[in-house]
Amino acid sequence: MISKHFLGLLCAAAICVLPADHAFAQEKTVKVGAVFPLSGGSASAGVHAKAAIEVAMDIINNAHPEFGNFPLAKSAGFAGLGGAKVEAVFADNQGSPATGQNQTLRLITEEKVVAITGAYQSGVTLTASAIAEKYGIPFVNGESVAANLTERGFKWFFRVTPVAADFARIFFEFLADMKAAGAKTDNVAIVHDTTEYGTSVASVIASVFKERGQTIALDIAYTSNATDVQSQVLQLKEKKPDVVIMIAYTSDAILYQKTMQSLDYKPPMIIADDSGYSDPSFIKAVGKISQGAFNRSSWSVGPPGSPTALIAEMYKKKSGDDLDDTAARAMQAFFVLCEAIDRAGSTEPAKIQAALKATDLKPDQLMMGYKGVKFDEKGQNMLAAGLIIQLQDGENYVAVWPKASAGKAPVLPYKGW
Amino acid sequence: MRRWLWLSVALALVVAYPLVLSTPFQQRLGALVLLYAIAASAWNVVGGYAGQVSVGHVVFFGCGAYAAMGAYAHFGLSPLVGIPVGIVVSVAISAVVGVPTLRLSGHYFSMATIAVAELVRLIVTNTDYLGAAVGLSGPTVPRNVFDLSFISALPYYYLFLTILAITLGITWWMVNSRMGFYLRAIRDSERAARSLGAPASRTKLYAFMLSAGLTSVAGALYAMMFGFVDPESGLGILISVKILIMAALGGAGLLFGPLVGAAILVPLEEISNNLLGGKGAGLTFVLYGAMIVLIARFQPGGILTLINRVWAKRNGRMPKTEAARGA
Numbered sequence A: 001m002i003s004k005h006f007l008g009l010l011c012a013a014a015i016c017v018l019p020a021d022h023a024f025a026q027e028k029t030v031k032v033g034a035v036f037p038l039s040g041g042s043a044s045a046g047v048h049a050k051a052a053i054e055v056a057m058d059i060i061n062n063a064h065p066e067f068g069n070f071p072l073a074k075s076a077g078f079a080g081l082g083g084a085k086v087e088a089v090f091a092d093n094q095g096s097p098a099t100g101q102n103q104t105l106r107l108i109t110e111e112k113v114v115a116i117t118g119a120y121q122s123g124v125t126l127t128a129s130a131i132a133e134k135y136g137i138p139f140v141n142g143e144s145v146a147a148n149l150t151e152r153g154f155k156w157f158f159r160v161t162p163v164a165a166d167f168a169r170i171f172f173e174f175l176a177d178m179k180a181a182g183a184k185t186d187n188v189a190i191v192h193d194t195t196e197y198g199t200s201v202a203s204v205i206a207s208v209f210k211e212r213g214q215t216i217a218l219d220i221a222y223t224s225n226a227t228d229v230q231s232q233v234l235q236l237k238e239k240k241p242d243v244v245i246m247i248a249y250t251s252d253a254i255l256y257q258k259t260m261q262s263l264d265y266k267p268p269m270i271i272a273d274d275s276g277y278s279d280p281s282f283i284k285a286v287g288k289i290s291q292g293a294f295n296r297s298s299w300s301v302g303p304p305g306s307p308t309a310l311i312a313e314m315y316k317k318k319s320g321d322d323l324d325d326t327a328a329r330a331m332q333a334f335f336v337l338c339e340a341i342d343r344a345g346s347t348e349p350a351k352i353q354a355a356l357k358a359t360d361l362k363p364d365q366l367m368m369g370y371k372g373v374k375f376d377e378k379g380q381n382m383l384a385a386g387l388i389i390q391l392q393d394g395e396n397y398v399a400v401w402p403k404a405s406a407g408k409a410p411v412l413p414y415k416g417w
Numbered sequence B: 001m002r003r004w005l006w007l008s009v010a011l012a013l014v015v016a017y018p019l020v021l022s023t024p025f026q027q028r029l030g031a032l033v034l035l036y037a038i039a040a041s042a043w044n045v046v047g048g049y050a051g052q053v054s055v056g057h058v059v060f061f062g063c064g065a066y067a068a069m070g071a072y073a074h075f076g077l078s079p080l081v082g083i084p085v086g087i088v089v090s091v092a093i094s095a096v097v098g099v100p101t102l103r104l105s106g107h108y109f110s111m112a113t114i115a116v117a118e119l120v121r122l123i124v125t126n127t128d129y130l131g132a133a134v135g136l137s138g139p140t141v142p143r144n145v146f147d148l149s150f151i152s153a154l155p156y157y158y159l160f161l162t163i164l165a166i167t168l169g170i171t172w173w174m175v176n177s178r179m180g181f182y183l184r185a186i187r188d189s190e191r192a193a194r195s196l197g198a199p200a201s202r203t204k205l206y207a208f209m210l211s212a213g214l215t216s217v218a219g220a221l222y223a224m225m226f227g228f229v230d231p232e233s234g235l236g237i238l239i240s241v242k243i244l245i246m247a248a249l250g251g252a253g254l255l256f257g258p259l260v261g262a263a264i265l266v267p268l269e270e271i272s273n274n275l276l277g278g279k280g281a282g283l284t285f286v287l288y289g290a291m292i293v294l295i296a297r298f299q300p301g302g303i304l305t306l307i308n309r310v311w312a313k314r315n316g317r318m319p320k321t322e323a324a325r326g327a
Helices: A002-017 A043-061 A097-109 A122-135 A164-180 A196-211 A230-239 A250-262 A280-289 A307-319 A325-344 A349-357 B002-020 B024-049 B058-075 B079-101 B107-125 B154-175 B178-188 B190-195 B200-226 B231-235 B237-251 B257-279 B283-298 B303-315 B320-325
Strands: A029-036 A085-092 A115-118 A139-141 A157-159 A188-193 A218-222 A243-247 A269-272 A294-297 A387-391 A397-401
Touching: A029 A043, A029 A097, A029 A325, A043 A085, A043 A307, A043 A325, A085 A097, A085 A325, A085 B257, A097 A115, A097 A122, A097 B024, A097 B200, A097 B257, A115 A122, A115 A325, A122 A139, A122 A157, A122 A196, A139 A325, A164 A196, A164 A269, A164 A294, A164 A387, A188 A196, A188 A230, A196 A218, A196 A243, A218 A230, A230 A250, A250 A280, A294 A397, A325 A349, B002 B024, B002 B154, B024 B154, B024 B178, B024 B200, B024 B237, B024 B257, B058 B079, B058 B107, B058 B200, B058 B231, B058 B237, B079 B107, B079 B200, B107 B231, B107 B237, B154 B178, B154 B200, B178 B190, B178 B200, B190 B200, B200 B231, B231 B237, B237 B257, B237 B283, B237 B303, B257 B283, B257 B303
Parallel strands: A029 A085, A029 A115, A115 A139, A139 A157, A188 A218, A188 A243, A243 A269, A269 A294
Antiparallel strands: A294 A387, A387 A397
């Protein structure tokens, strides 16, 4: 009888709605919610962030004396909480602002997490942090760059990552240095998609350059998840800009590099804005035909034996991919949050909030190339910074700028294939 | 009279639900079911009763959502002010779109509505006034009760319940009016209906406009609850599909069909995400999809037709609704 099956399914659905009691929380764990896009269009970013946070959990929960001064690594668990362990409770926001908010609510009210991290896409972070604000639960974001997130007057929202304006300044200063070294950088083109990420970053770069007296010569917009970008590449080929700034998600970034090769177009300099060009699958697919592409990052592996190199190794073992900038920023946010919980010596949200406000981490306590972590009254990290990396051999990015953190000197012009 | 008894029992259960299952997540789940039930019931007017399968209803959903958020973002008004604006804009758009597209039959109408929806999404994505790709936000911290920004889902639940009751009331009234008879005649055979003098084009257009206005209310309520709309979450074609599936699986062309569909699919989606989402394998959608395939395979008329049939067997007669459909 089919009908019986369906009644059964109905009952099953009804049972699932019944209170799921999670009262058996062990005393010795501190639950932190992690809301990421684990399915949908940005699943790759979310899954990598999840792996990065799992590595961070390993570092915090087990004794890792080899990390030296790195916070929370030396002893097992939170020293400030009698060795309690951290447990990240992951939830899938499906890349949807509504689902992100629902899942954040669930983590807060059902899983009883003491703080939240996430949620990758700026739009999802916006709605997810709004519900955390209403419940008075700290929300520490490591990877969303939309400017408005810290302009809402929130008291429970903290952002560790640099934002678009910080990166635009880095691009400008890098180009000024390259110009001083003899490269042509007057004629800059921006290629960007029409998503929230693409349009906002492009307009921020344009305005930062304009403030400093340089106008963007060419602005090319395209629709994300493109199937053909020949006309855009031909436009570049015709206008011959000195520098092309690429703002693209993974699939589009791959398509652009392939199209440039097939149309035999090599701009003198390509600078990518992270995202697609940082994705490990980008390097696998087209790294060999993108040699010499610059990219921005706050992550660099560092010398062997350093905490960053150890983290890179642990991450590679866990996920099979190299740690990319986005996942690394998410991981850094998780460390910042856990360091605050440890310092608060309490799982009370208000005490964690107070500890976050008092956060003052030095560069040697961080895995990212920030100048430190210290939040302003809006919750933005004032010391966030970045560096320029280059895909010199087509397989691995190396830090090339600024000189202080550079492993190698930048190579010009763009080599391609 | 038994029918009324059962209806009042069901109503009592619906009213009592958030008080009995009272954790914040359960209350929010209930509110979401009602929200999608409103949207699916609105779609049902034209998709179910008139048999015109619109896949572009997200346009009207988006109109409501953008009007509500726009009222706040641009004028500092309560998002509630956006509701009538959204209705007016939606009805206007539906009239403009409906006149040419409703002439198309079957799949061609569906395809035309998809095209319109994608067009609107692209236009909004490139319109700075509507927040372009970044979207519009509602009040982050509520200024007063009219901002409809609550911590608890309870106020949303009863608000949505009231609106759903109004939507179903309008639908019921329409179905039992002359227009309802025209619509069913058109759905079963437009040519026959025309030959008997039913004003097919005009009736379909009225149904489309009514449906558009109601859908925009659902969109406005959605935006108020989540406090944000962007082109993907307000105008993404998947929202149309979700609404359509809910109505179809519950029982398109039946008064309570969309409600039944929403009551099954929304919890299924949320709970499977709760249980499986954190694993990061995308299992949520596998389960969700499998469920849809199962229902489509074994009960294409919708869950409610099944319930009606079981009901009829017990009472030894054909259920009213199915008899009317000639099933």
